[in-house]
Amino acid sequence: MKYLLVVILMITVSCNQGGSFTRTDSGIEIKTEKGELVRLEIISPTIIHVRATIAGQFSANESLVAIRKADKEINYEVEEGEGYISLLTEKLIARTNLETGEVSFFDRDGNLIINEAEGGRTFNSIEVDGVKGYELRQVWKSADDTEGIYGLGQHQAHEMNYKGANEELFQYNTKVSVPFIVSTANYGILWDNYSLSRYGDPRPYGQIDQLVLFDAEGKEGALTATYMNNTDGSDIFTVRREANIDYENLETVNNFPEGFNFNDSRITWEGEFQPREDGIYDFLLYYAGYTKLWIDGELVADRWRTAWNPSVAKIKKELKAGNRYSIKLDWLPDGGVSYIGLKVHTPVDLEERKNISFYSEMGDEINYYFIKGESMDEVIAGYRYITGKAQVMPxxxxxxxxxxxxxxxxxxxxxxxxxxxxxxxxxxxxxxxxxxxxxxxxxxxxxxxxxxxxxxxxxxxxxxxxxxxxxxxxxxxxxxxxxxxxxxxxxxxxxxxxxxxxxxxxxxxxxxxxxxxxxxxxxxxxxxxxxxxxxxxxxxxxxxxxxxxxxxxxxxxxxxxxxxxxxxxxxxxxxxxxxxxxxxxxxxxxxxxxxxxxxxxxxxxxxxxxxxxxxxxxxxxxxxTVWEDMKAQISAGVNFSMSGLPxxxxxxxxxxVEKRYERAVEGSEDMNEWRELNARWHQFGTFVPLFRTxxxxxxxxxxxxxxxxxxxxxxxxxxxxLRYRLLPYIYSLAGAVYHKDYTIMRGMAMDYPHDKNVYDINDQYMFGPAFLVCPVYEYKARSRELYLPEGNDWYNFHTGALINGGNKLNADAPLDRIPLFVPEGAIIPFGPELQYAEQASDETVTIVVYTGKDGVFTLYEDEGNNYNYENGAYSTIELNYSEADQKLIIGKREGSFPGMKENRQFRVIFASKERGFAYAPSNLTKGQVFNYNGEELVVSKY
CATH class of the missing domain: 3.20.20.80 (Glycosidases)
Incomplete structure (x- = not known):
């Protein structure tokens, strides 16, 4: 590869197609025919920083998010083509249209990954408090329409895969917005903007009067709203027509009927609506209290939130223009001033829904980072390269x-x-x-x-x-x-x-x-x-x-x-x-x-x-404290983790807490449900990065x-x-977070990207490489349906049975058991029973090898509560199992730290199809015990 010399890097080249470009010491800058400036800077061979402006110059403001500057030492090439200029690193090609400034990204074999859509970059001038800026939007078309998209932070509407979805990005109690996505096509985009933003549809949700509304009597223009002083509906306060249901904040609640008492009350909105066009409509239900929504006779939402802290439900409906659909919203406010709203996005062209889009209310310029990797883990590592490492938690x-x-x-x-x-x-x-x-x-x-x-x-x-x-x-x-x-x-x-x-x-x-x-x-x-x-x-x-x-x-x-x-x-x-x-x-x-x-x-x-x-x-x-919210935490936590925050x-x-639980008495059904909810949630919580009640x-x-x-x-x-038994495993994952930019709580698509069946599953996830976690989130459920990804066979953690992957399973889930499955090739180190994490113990660490495939796990240790690991004070022991050789190699210890155990014992247990390992503390005492002094130790399968 021939690389450009620094002495020629600032030459400006004009092109017949109307644009020009300038070579810089870390990339290129393009001036389009219409005067737009586009700058591409190389952060690493897999990361390109793209900025675009119509202001005539780029902003000098420092990023709050990105701490990594362009790397002037990276070798790269610039190639001119017919109407475009390409920036090439050893891993990536970024090609810019000289006329429009649109950027496309390719791998080094020339395969398109993603490209800025034609006309997809917009700037609208805005001025706030005397400060000028722009309302911004950037749209990309991805080469793979079947990809899965994850990230965007933590949201509560049960969405796992954001391909074709929309999300408003602002901060709110229970809602955390992070403008980063990662794709199963092994790329990511970090949108560097701090204002209220939107992923997908750039429009705010609109009022329901975008639809043709009919009240309960069939009269056009509104729904029938009935305000009742009691929950059984026998005492009506007032009935009125309402064209919108918009009582979402302290200002809009003033539009409720004057004098209405929300305690022990009920409100219903009923009628029909008629779409004005065919397509998929996205409804957004904003709710507090007990809320039920029916559309066309189907119960599409049945939710509860406390009166002072609303949540949202999203409902997609494919509708036909001219057809009339029944609608009913039944609401028990649950005391005091409460909040309710129903809004809608009218249809967007199906091809447009497949696009990737970020919109922001205010910024200096279009500003984003494109990250390429060989895996989703590598993409997230690129995000952390830009924005900073996560530490090893104590x-x-x-x-x-x-x-x-x-x-x-x-x-x-x-x-x-x-x-x-x-x-x-x-x-x-x-x-x-x-x-x-x-x-x-x-x-x-x-x-x-x-x-x-x-x-x-x-x-x-x-x-x-x-x-x-x-x-x-x-x-x-x-x-x-x-x-x-x-x-x-x-x-x-x-x-x-x-x-x-x-x-x-x-x-x-x-x-x-x-x-x-x-x-x-x-x-x-x-x-x-x-x-x-x-x-x-x-x-x-x-x-x-x-x-x-x-x-x-x-x-x-x-x-x-x-x-x-x-x-x-x-x-x-x-x-x-x-x-x-x-x-x-x-x-x-x-x-x-x-x-x-x-x-x-x-x-x-x-x-x-x-x-x-x-x-x-x-x-x-x-x-x-509802099952619905428990389930919502699965997709919320996984997508937050896949946003690069581990x-x-x-x-x-x-x-x-629902009031029925506050009042529950011994022996009542409410008390039984309260206890079971906590038991199931505690099981789930055992397998998230931080375990707290x-x-x-x-x-x-x-x-x-x-x-x-x-x-x-x-x-x-x-x-x-069990959580404490798993501390050697969990703390090793925390070590990998820092040393390998690992993600502990993982969408199944991270480990099984070739199995598209997992892309949309919102109630299972991986906890590190060894646990497929399937929480139980229904009262009195004693089994649940789940999916075992293809590419592995799976051990039932509780029984030891080996089950084929690529299949659905109705798994047993008695009250004392959360369905857990371990893939072939997994290696899990178990520690002793402890009362606290730093408790001294000379007990043997038990290594369970789930055979059937090759496997590797790195056991990580350090001092536990200081930053000496940043300067190399830590140790790793690689555990490597070969299925062909039927051997586990406990590798030579690498590194050291004060207080490290020089000599120790490991107990090794091999699980197999013929000899399943059912987890129980007593079963951890089985297997063979080996002395380990830091040198390589080979253990043959027995």
């Missing part, structure tokens, strides 16, 4: 986390920990949720000494009981606190919430606001206040709540933007989605600068591209959920213990 973080809303006193928190230890329930972290401060002192970062008389002693006692403590820290301050005043005197507080006298829900209601996390000085002050008041006590981990930012829950998006405006960097319209990123940055950098001896741990309710570099885990927010968790059991009353300690010895208690304890 070993204790891989254990069990006990939380509730909330431990109200020092004695409650310590008592819960003591009871966990007394009952020998393994636990590593006890959590101090919000409101440990005095009632009128939110943001003081100080304990209420009446309820917490000695916070330092409390933290010390937690540590003495071999546990860590995480504490909730909000970016919120009451305006009367000294901490607020420290920010405010420097202009670092968002002022509108104070000026509008917005009161929160505590006591009589207090006025406060959030600090501007985009300001580096404000971030430093935020950390300084936390360090002085909380880190000094010995707090181990930070819970950064409401980081959307949720200054006023259920405010409209427009008012939310006003409440956080202006930011240090510019209008909130432009920087709307990146608050959590900036907030975490301050804590991470502050702690590492102050005390680099222990790993930062941050749990945050929101997230954004690049969050992984700041020691963060995101949880799925204040989800509901650490995710949820509130096992759900946060917001949290929620509103009833209390969430397993001995409070069910009595000791109860079947529910027993299965929750069993899975707790």
């Amino acid at each position: 070993k204790w973080a891989m254990g069990f986390w006990q939380s509730r809303e909330r431990y109200k006193t020092q004695d409650e928190l310590l008592g819960a920990l003591k009871d966990l230890r007394k009952n020998q329930i393994p636990v590593d972290v006890i959590v101090m949720d919000w409101f440990y401060w005095e009632e009128d002192s939110w943001g003081s970062q100080k304990f209420d000494l009446e309820r917490f008389p000695d916070p330092k002693a409390m933290v010390d006692e937690v540590h003495e009981n071999n546990a860590k403590i995480m504490i909730s820290v909000w970016p919120k301050y009451y305006h009367t606190t000294d901490n607020f005043k420290q920010f405010d005197e420097k202009g670092w507080m968002y002022r509108l919430a104070v000026e509008d006298s917005i009161r929160d829900w505590v006591g009589k209601g207090y006025i406060g606001s959030f600090y501007d996390a985009y300001n580096p000085g404000a971030r430093k002050l935020f950390w300084d206040q936390i360090r002085e008041n909380l880190y000094s006590l010995g707090v181990d981990a930070w819970w950064l709540d409401a980081t959307e930012p949720d200054i006023l829950s259920n405010a409209s998006v427009e008012y939310r933007k006003l409440l956080m405006n202006p930011t240090y960097l510019g209008p909130s319209t432009k920087y709307f989605n990146a608050y959590a990123l900036m907030n975490a940055k301050g804590i991470y950098e502050g702690q590492r600068e102050f005390d680099n001896s222990k790993r930062v741990f941050i749990l945050t309710r929101s997230g954004f591209a690049g969050m992984q570099r700041y020691g963060t885990v995101t949880w799925s927010g204040d989800i509901g 650490y995710w968790t949820m509130d096992n059991g759900g946060f917001c 949290h929620g509103q009353y009833p209390f969430r300690e397993m001995y409070n959920i069910s009595p000791v010895g109860h079947p529910v208690y027993n299965t929750m304890l069993e899975y707790n213990k």
Whole structure:
């Protein structure tokens, strides 16, 4: 390959086709015939950074997301063609049309991967607060219409595969938006923009009056809305015609009938609608309370969310123009002011639906990164190359986390920990949720000494009981606190919430606001206040709540933007989605600068591209205690993980509680269901990156959920213990996150991309390479249908039976069992039974080899709670099984770290079709034991 010399890199070449290009020291820049500038820069041989502008020059603003600049040392070629210019690396070809500026990406064999669509790049001028910018959109056509698309963050509508789908990208409690996708065609796109964005259809959902509506009497123009003072419908408050159902925020709820009492009430909307055109209609149901929606006689949604925290359901319907379809929405608001809405996207051409598209409300220019890999893992590694590595989380973080809303006193928190230890329930972290401060002192970062008389002693006692403590820290301050005043005197507080006298829900209601996390000085002050008041006590981990930012829950998006405006960097319209990123940055950098001896741990309710570099885990927010929400966490967690952010968790059991569970009594069906819901959720939660229980009353300690010895208690304890048995496996995956840019919670398409049957499955996933996890999410279900991907045969983890892949299966799922399957070739190291992750033990590590195919697993170890691994203080032992040789090679140990065991024992168990291995603690004592001193050890299958 002939490479260009630097001395000729800045030559500008004009072309007959009307465009010109300039060679730069890291790529090319094109000026199209219409004056648009397009710049392609090489980040790595597999990553091209594309920018486009009509402003005459590129923005000088630094990216908040990307930390990797163009690499001037990479060899590349520039080739001219008829009407185009190509940029070639050793892995990738990026070809740009000189007339239009449209970019196409090919592999080195010339196979098209994806190309910018003709006319798919749009700029619309916008000015906000005197700052000029553009409303932006970029559309691509992919070469493979059958691909699966994943990522986009964490959303709650059960969507796994985003090919042909739409998603609004903004931050909200339970909704986390990350503008990154990864394809089964082994490419990814990182859209570098921080404003409200949309994937797919760039239009906001429209009102239902886009359809021709008919009320219950057949009169055109509206539906019939019936407001009832009671749930049985016998007492009607009023009946009126409504052309829209739009009560989604604090402003639009004012359009409900004046004087209507939402407590114990019911509202229905009924009638018919008539589409104006043929095609697929996308309905978006926004709901809180008990909500049922029928379309054409079919029940398409049956949902519940607590009144103050709505969620969404998506419904696709293929409809015919001119036909009339019945519709009924039946709503029990569930007390207080509640929220409901029904909107629709009218049809888009089917070919257009297949396209990849990002739209953003405001930005300086089109700005994206194209990433190519040989696998989806390599694509995600490319994303992290651009945006930063994820750390190895502390070993204790891989254990069990006990939380509730909330431990109200020092004695409650310590008592819960003591009871966990007394009952020998393994636990590593006890959590101090919000409101440990005095009632009128939110943001003081100080304990209420009446309820917490000695916070330092409390933290010390937690540590003495071999546990860590995480504490909730909000970016919120009451305006009367000294901490607020420290920010405010420097202009670092968002002022509108104070000026509008917005009161929160505590006591009589207090006025406060959030600090501007985009300001580096404000971030430093935020950390300084936390360090002085909380880190000094010995707090181990930070819970950064409401980081959307949720200054006023259920405010409209427009008012939310006003409440956080202006930011240090510019209008909130432009920087709307990146608050959590900036907030975490301050804590991470502050702690590492102050005390680099222990790993930062941050749990945050929101997230954004690049969050992984700041020691963060995101949880799925204040989800509901319903089976529906439990199922939704599967696709939510998997897509979040496939967005490049490897650490995710949820509130096992759900946060917001249905009132029937609060009132449930012993022996009632509600109590039985509450316990089973928690048991099933606990089983599911065992197999996500962070394993934690949290929620509103009833209390969430397993001995409070069910009595000791109860079947529910027993299965929750069993899975707790299994989690700790699996720590060698799980911590090795955490090591791979940093050292190999691995993803722990994986869509099946990552490991089985050639089996298109898995692309749309939204209720199964891989937990590392060895576990296919199939949660049970229906009450009283004792079996569930699942699919075993082709390309492997699969061992039933519980029975040891070997089952053919590529088939559906109705798997047994008794109350004490979540269906788990292990592929041939998997190698799983099991550790001893522990009470906490760092508990010393000389017990043998048991290696179970699931034979039938070659397999490999790397056992990773380090000191567990510091950053020495970044400088090489860690060890790896490669476990390599050869099916042909029928041997396991326990490889030579590579590396070392202080405190490493030089000599140890491994027990080896071979599972096979003839000799199945059924998991049970007693079965882990079988097999042969071998002494290991760090040198290669060969174990023959017996």
